[in-house]
Amino acid sequence: MSVDAENVRRIAHLARIAVADDEIEHLKGELNAILAFVEQLSEVDVAGVEPMTSVTPMAMKKREDIVTDGGIADDIVRNAPATQDHYFVVPKVVE
Amino acid sequence: MSELTSFTLAAARDALRRKDISAMELADAHLAAIEAARALNAYVLETPDAARTMAAAADARLAKEEARPLDGVPVAIKDLFCTKGVRTTACSRILDNFVPTYESTVTAQLWRDGAVMLGKTNNDEFAMGSSNETSHFGPVISPWRRHGANTTLVPGGSSGGAAAAVAANLCLAAAGTDTGGSIRQPAAFTGTVGIKPTYGRCSRWGIVAFASSLDQAGPFARSVRDAAILLTSMAGHDPKDTTSADVPVPDYEAAIGRSVTGMSIGIPKEYRMPGMPPEIEALWHQGAEWLKAAGARLVDISLPHTKYALPAYYIVAPAEASSNLARYDGVRYGLRVSGNDINDLYEKTRGEGFGKEVRRRVMIGTYVLSAGYYDAYYLRAQKVRTLIKRDFERCYADGVDAILTPATPSAAFGIGEKSSGDPIEMYLNDVFTVTVNMAGLPGISVPAGLDAQGLPLGLQLIGRPFDEETLFALGQVIEDAAGPLVPERWW
Numbered sequence: 001m002s003v004d005a006e007n008v009r010r011i012a013h014l015a016r017i018a019v020a021d022d023e024i025e026h027l028k029g030e031l032n033a034i035l036a037f038v039e040q041l042s043e044v045d046v047a048g049v050e051p052m053t054s055v056t057p058m059a060m061k062k063r064e065d066i067v068t069d070g071g072i073a074d075d076i077v078r079n080a081p082a083t084q085d086h087y088f089v090v091p092k093v094v095e
Numbered sequence: 096m097s098e099l100t101s102f103t104l105a106a107a108r109d110a111l112r113r114k115d116i117s118a119m120e121l122a123d124a125h126l127a128a129i130e131a132a133r134a135l136n137a138y139v140l141e142t143p144d145a146a147r148t149m150a151a152a153a154d155a156r157l158a159k160e161e162a163r164p165l166d167g168v169p170v171a172i173k174d175l176f177c178t179k180g181v182r183t184t185a186c187s188r189i190l191d192n193f194v195p196t197y198e199s200t201v202t203a204q205l206w207r208d209g210a211v212m213l214g215k216t217n218n219d220e221f222a223m224g225s226s227n228e229t230s231h232f233g234p235v236i237s238p239w240r241r242h243g244a245n246t247t248l249v250p251g252g253s254s255g256g257a258a259a260a261v262a263a264n265l266c267l268a269a270a271g272t273d274t275g276g277s278i279r280q281p282a283a284f285t286g287t288v289g290i291k292p293t294y295g296r297c298s299r300w301g302i303v304a305f306a307s308s309l310d311q312a313g314p315f316a317r318s319v320r321d322a323a324i325l326l327t328s329m330a331g332h333d334p335k336d337t338t339s340a341d342v343p344v345p346d347y348e349a350a351i352g353r354s355v356t357g358m359s360i361g362i363p364k365e366y367r368m369p370g371m372p373p374e375i376e377a378l379w380h381q382g383a384e385w386l387k388a389a390g391a392r393l394v395d396i397s398l399p400h401t402k403y404a405l406p407a408y409y410i411v412a413p414a415e416a417s418s419n420l421a422r423y424d425g426v427r428y429g430l431r432v433s434g435n436d437i438n439d440l441y442e443k444t445r446g447e448g449f450g451k452e453v454r455r456r457v458m459i460g461t462y463v464l465s466a467g468y469y470d471a472y473y474l475r476a477q478k479v480r481t482l483i484k485r486d487f488e489r490c491y492a493d494g495v496d497a498i499l500t501p502a503t504p505s506a507a508f509g510i511g512e513k514s515s516g517d518p519i520e521m522y523l524n525d526v527f528t529v530t531v532n533m534a535g536l537p538g539i540s541v542p543a544g545l546d547a548q549g550l551p552l553g554l555q556l557i558g559r560p561f562d563e564e565t566l567f568a569l570g571q572v573i574e575d576a577a578g579p580l581v582p583e584r585w586w
Contacts, residue, residue, distance in 0.1 A: 001468075001471070003462070007462075008458075011458050011461050011462050011465070012458060013442075014461050014465060015417060015445070015457050015458050015460075015461040016421075016424075016438065016441040016442050016445055017442060017445045017446050017449065017454055017457065017458065018442040018443050018445070018446030018447075019446065019454075027455070027458070030455055030518055031455070031458060031459060031462070033517055033518060033519055034409060034455075034459055034518060034519070035459075035462075037406055037409065037519050037522075038406040038407075038409055038410055038472070038476075039406075040402075040403065040406050041403060041406050041407060041410075041475055041476060041479055042475075044400070044403055044475075044478075044479050044482065046475060046478040046479065046482070049478040049481050049482060050478070050481055051474050051477035051478045051480075051481065052308075052477045052478075052480040052481045052484065053477075054308075054338075055294050055308055055480075055484070055533075055534065055535030056293070056294055056295050056338075056340065056535050056560060058295070058338070058340065060337070061334075061337045063334070072196070075196040075197075078194070078196055079193050079194060079196075079427070079428035079429070080426065080427055080428060081425065081426070081428075081429070081430075081431035082431065088426050088427060090426055090437055090440070091434065091435070091436050091437050091439075091440055092436075093436075093437050
């Protein structure tokens, strides 16, 4: 499989990464080189093989449903580029 | 440089306890060495104030005979570990001036045991790279040069700064991370020892995430013993990482010198790659002979799915990365580039904040997870991963104790030599190491000799899950035979 310029634009949008028009051709070439490289997986017989979900066999750990952390709003917003009263500030989303 | 910086970790620890040296003079000697070696660009942040505060505290404990395991030992930390109050960037522009309000579990354990932080080391952006050339802070220059040449070489990557800092005596040891070879490949390129422990051995909490099912922390050091000492402190169960393994951590140093007589060492035929330099082949053979001379048995084995590990990795790792890196949105931390609306803000922030390699991998990951492609790419890659792991399980079930392979397909290359054209050319650097991450196994790279141009080469030992001790015992045999590799100082 390979991607065309339109696919590259769509993928960039899905990934929320702005890509300039003059970069599309180059990116297309790089992505297709990677896709061509991984294409060799299609020759592997994977019939009846379970996909890996956990590399080491382990039971899902559970813990009590209790609050273990919190009250650190100052810390949470400390590195934010724009805040107001412990809120993150973003452009208007809902009209 | 001062003798204080050429100590092994073990020798420095013992000298500190005997009070032959103080933690403060050891820290000062290293801070001076770091300052004199800025041309290598190994550190992206030096933390002299923290180093001196921690050294003073270590000296106070040493004076009271209350020494902790690493008291006064100066170490470097890859800039992928979150360090409380100390800028952490993953060497990406998108993290900008991020200052964590918490400490990663692994580094917290190093400080608990008395280690002294010298600074944060350079790495490929978000650990995506094999040469340290994708860092927002620029490439690291290897302390190694070819005989009679002054071409600047890469230290490998992604933990290139940590490897260079250890090789150039800018710390006694360092903490790195390995997703596809990011500890073992730079260790091989710089003549240092690097181990990626079993998946789950070290907590991933507080480490900037790349591919969560593959990421593991591990040490760099100038001897196998030093790596064992550091890993003992770094490893251990952490309730904050649900994938961290709740199994006891042995005293790894005790495995040094342990007999390897009767051990069965697998030599996988699939690691004999077409076009592999004869020097690598010869080194591999030499390593096998050393282990045999120490009493181990060599067994030819087959890991038939080896060639599919790298392509499967380049689906699984980017897929996980595209998900993990979704958090860089210009809202909660890091860089923000204003936009007309929220989507425009996201796209511009991520377009400017991510470097080319990161952008490429996030886009590949997005594509292989997108509707209509998930089964063909991602699900198939995860099935291939099961087959890769089965290959190893079969060998271990047949009685193989560890597997010996070359660490890399070549010695270090020049800066810019592989970074311009085809991304696959760079990816092939990890062909021998990536299988180990895909199977979640422990792997160690030990310096084993120099090539004809005078550059270090490493051998890799792959172990059974949670059996790092065998790797330390076998690694010591290689180290004893090959001797330490030390770059000539030019910087």
